[in-house]
Amino acid sequence: xxxxxxxxxxxxxxxxxxxxxxxxxxxxxxxxxxxxxxxxxxxxxxxxxxxxxxxxxxxxxxxxxxxxxxxxxxxxxxxxxxxxxxxxxxxxxxxxxxxxxxxxxxxxxxxxxxxxxxxxxxxxxxxxxxxxxxxxxxxxxxxxxxxxxxxxxxxxxxxxxxxxxxxxxxxxxxxxxxxxxxxxxxxxxxxxxxxxxxxxxxxxxxxxxx
Numbered sequence: 001x002x003x004x005x006x007x008x009x010x011x012x013x014x015x016x017x018x019x020x021x022x023x024x025x026x027x028x029x030x031x032x033x034x035x036x037x038x039x040x041x042x043x044x045x046x047x048x049x050x051x052x053x054x055x056x057x058x059x060x061x062x063x064x065x066x067x068x069x070x071x072x073x074x075x076x077x078x079x080x081x082x083x084x085x086x087x088x089x090x091x092x093x094x095x096x097x098x099x100x101x102x103x104x105x106x107x108x109x110x111x112x113x114x115x116x117x118x119x120x121x122x123x124x125x126x127x128x129x130x131x132x133x134x135x136x137x138x139x140x141x142x143x144x145x146x147x148x149x150x151x152x153x154x155x156x157x158x159x160x161x162x163x164x165x166x167x168x169x170x171x172x173x174x175x176x177x178x179x180x181x182x183x184x185x186x187x188x189x190x191x192x193x194x195x196x197x198x199x200x201x202x203x204x205x206x207x208x209x210x
Contacts, residue, residue, distance in 0.1 A: 002049070004133065011130055014038060015147045023154045039117060042125050050128050057180055065178070069187050072170065076191060077198070084199040091199035095208065106196065106206060111189050119185045122148050122168070123175040141172040148172075157203055167191060 018038060022031055046052040084092045096103045126144055134140040145168030152164045167188070174184045196206045 007130065007133060011133075014042070015126070016150070019147075019151045019153060023156070039121065042121055045129065046120070046125055052124070052128065054181075056182055057178075060178060060180055060183060065174075065183055065187075069190060073190060073194060076194060080195060080198045080200060088199070091202070093197065094199050095201065095206075096197055102207065103196075106201075107193055110192060110196075110206075111185075115188045115192060116181075116185050118151075119171070119175075119181050119188055122151070123171055123184050124181045127172075127175055137176060141169060141176065144172040145169040155203070155205070160203055163195075 018034065021034070081092070095106075122144065126147075127140070131140060134143070145165050148168030148171070149161045149165035152160050155161075170191075171184050171188055174187055175181075178184070192204075195201060195204065202208055
């Protein structure tokens, strides 16, 4: 049986040391290799140790989910439009208006190859693996959001760190409430793609599409 100490070391290596290392300059292929090995290890733990079954829960409250998500999206939309308008209005809805093909391709790649793996790691694995290590669910949510923000430290952008922390709080809350990787992935996709749509994608390394 894996001890609490083992999990604590694993926690530090995967969610603290590894993200910080990605902010250091060294060959990209090494970073990709380390990241891939870490992801394979996490999937192995999910399947072989935690015995997770990847299936859609039958009793999800889709109405409540969409009501909450769209309400938050409305708020995000207003604030983000104002931000882009007053900082660089030339970027407002630039990609979908000027390169819709690229926009659709990025949407598909982002959804499948970025968001879903992130949610497997930062919500499904994190809460299933380390939930028992914390007595307070509120503390667990805050730590999860902070570590999710830390995962984006390689952008070296304070606004990105703030946005991912706030997003991490929302995603953690959704996962704790629903225990659904699918729902939290959908929510993540909606907010992330909206930022790309409105013109804030360049700071998140989305292609501008010139």
